[in-house]
Amino acid sequence: MEEPPQIIRRRLLSWVLAGLVLVPAHHLCNQILLGFDVTVLDEGHGLDDVGIQGFWYPNRNVFSLVDQLGLKPFTTWTRSAQYLGEDLHVEFPVFQELPQVPTPLGTLYYSQFSRLSLADKISLLPLMAAGKSLLHYVVIDYDNTDAAWRKYDSVTARELFKQFGCSESLYRNILRQLLQVGLFAPPEQCNTAAMLALFYYLILSHQKDFDMVWSRGTVREMIFNPWTDSLEERGCKFLRDKSVTDFILSDDDSGYVTQVICGRDKISTIQEIIKKRSNVFKVLPSSVFICLLCSLCKREEFLRVLNLRAVDVVYVKLKLDRKVTIPHASNACSVLEDSYRWTFFDLNSIYDAYKEEEQTVVRTDFYNMNELIGTTDEMIVDKAIKNMSKCVKDLKKAVVMEADVQRFPQSLSYLFPGSYKHMIRGSTSVPNMFWERKLVDYVGERSFVRIIPIQEEEPHVEALRTLNRTINHLRSQIPFSTY
Structure with missing residues (x-):
């Protein structure tokens, strides 16, 4: 008689700051047949209420999640304002309530700029001389891939604005302020890759992407608390006020994490499995200070994270x-x-x-x-x-x-110029430790998180992107300098 299939219980331990690790925990709790035991270490600092207040129109996965949970945590779509000093510089409407026009014309036309001339607005439009313009970079050439990040990581956002014809008034009164709001630093301190990602995702991809809703209370009470309650009902374990202080690695050549140290507590990651089949353990470090832990301080990839700011x-x-x-x-x-x-x-x-x-x-x-x-x-x-x-x-x-x-x-x-090379992008030298943003991709079960499509590219953008890919392919066949 054929031996019946054996159940393997895989243990997943997540270290959560600001609710970020709840995303893979949510996904893996839904994978009942894969047999995951999910535990979340919650430091409980309440950072979710700082920096996560509004939600943009493209955040479709967030809206889908709250619908699944049966929550109604958001305001209606709201207007917003931008001030420079004591002067009101821009009033942003609810773009989806207005007639839709090709990007980025709607963003420029409908926003009420108090100190921006028509000439300043035109300086942001596609000046396609020699195929080079700000819009070309934002919408067509930049595609948020690893290659794109490496290409644009070394240049400051200010350099790009200046190089491709933005007027001084547009830069000083609008673009500089938008980056300070969106990236927490002025353009001279931000890399171009981060700027392009922000502008494309929230401003220039589609007219209504800049629209926002707000949590009708703190994010913790309106979303994270009911979300964690839902996860606990599905078997996820939460260990409150647990701050990771070190890891214990195995003595053999495998280098696997076997225990997580939280002050005086030791949390075992090893579970006896029928016929001693291999264990799967995923740790999701969420803070650069993990690099200071004794067990990781000699590993170059973790030390590089200390260069981030x-x-x-x-x-x-x-x-x-x-x-x-x-x-x-x-x-x-x-x-x-x-x-x-x-x-x-x-x-x-x-x-x-x-x-x-x-x-x-x-x-x-x-x-x-x-x-x-x-x-x-x-x-x-x-x-x-x-x-x-x-x-x-x-x-x-x-x-x-x-x-x-x-x-x-x-x-x-x-993200400052040159920061991308210091970032960890998924797997690490510790076989069963993964950086949070890539956990689900590396579980090895091909059960990926479903990404809710935002909206198809507008026809003129897709046509230009296709043309740009063709040109880039042809250029790659010629030995031009690539540095």
């Missing part, structure tokens, strides 16, 4: 003594000569809990303002009120009744 974040939530009318629920702001940027939100318009409040509740986030993180709460509150009052004059008269200040040093990464 991050910015400080300061979060301020204020309850004022009166109701102040704030024109836009979400606002992005920057200062012309400074590298920091900040945002402020009218929580009375966004959060369900504050809609009936008789006082104004606002929130301000400061990014890349290193000198602020070491100051007192009182100084930070004063800075927040001073900045917001420049944009909304009535805030000058308001008195702060309650304040909540939180600091997150080095909590949001940004």
Whole structure:
């Protein structure tokens, strides 16, 4: 008689920061027949509420997930504003409510630029001389592949803007501010690859991609908490307030991780399996500080991660003594000569809990303002009120009744020129350890996460991309310099 198939229980251990590892945990909990035991180590720092507030139109997987969970966590599509100093520079409409025109004409035409001339707008349109233009790079040549990232990693975004004809007014008043908002650093500090990815994905791919919704409460309470409850119901184990301090590697030549050390706790990754068939263990490190762990500090790939950079974040939530009318629920702001940027939100318009409040509740986030993180709460509150009052004059008269200040040093990464070579892109030299973003691809079962298509490329974009691929193929046959 043929021996019956044997059940192999594979253990997957995820180290989660800001809810990021919930994505592969969610997928693998659905793979019942593959026999995964999924455990998530949750450091519990609450970073999910910093840097993850709004959701763009292309985030179709996020919208699909909340539908699966039966949640209704979002506002309607909202208008937003961008300030430079105390001046309102741009008001962004809800683009999907307007007639659709070929990209990027809708983004330029419908946005209400207060200090941008027609000539400045035209400088961003395709000047296809010799096949080179900003639009050519953003929409046609850049395809978000490994080769594209390597190609554009070494050049600053500012260099590209200058090289391909953007006017000084367009750069200083609009593009520089957009990058400070989207990439947490000014163009002279960001690599071109990151800039192209941001511009293509959110601005120039389709007219409505810039539209946003906001969480009607903190992201943790509206999405992550019910999501983790759903995962626990399907057998996922959560170990709360567990910070990884080291790994134990096997003594043999395999180099597998056998235990994860969390302070005084040791979490075993080895499980007895019928006939001692091979174990599968996946660790998903989510912080560059994992490189400091003793067991990994001699491995070059992990040490390289220490070359990456991050910015400080300061979060301020204020309850004022009166109701102040704030024109836009979400606002992005920057200062012309400074590298920091900040945002402020009218929580009375966004959060369900504050809609009936008789006082104004606002929130301000400061990014890349290193000198602020070491100051007192009182100084930070004063800075927040001073900045917001420049944009909304009535805030000058308001008195702060309650304040909540939180600091997150080095909590949001940004991609500087040359940073791509320091990043880990999936597998590592430890056979059963994978970097979080590539975990599901490497499980080895060919059961990939389903990516929800956003929208097909517009016909003129697809035609130009096809032509560009043909030209690049022909050029590759000729021994031009490639450095």
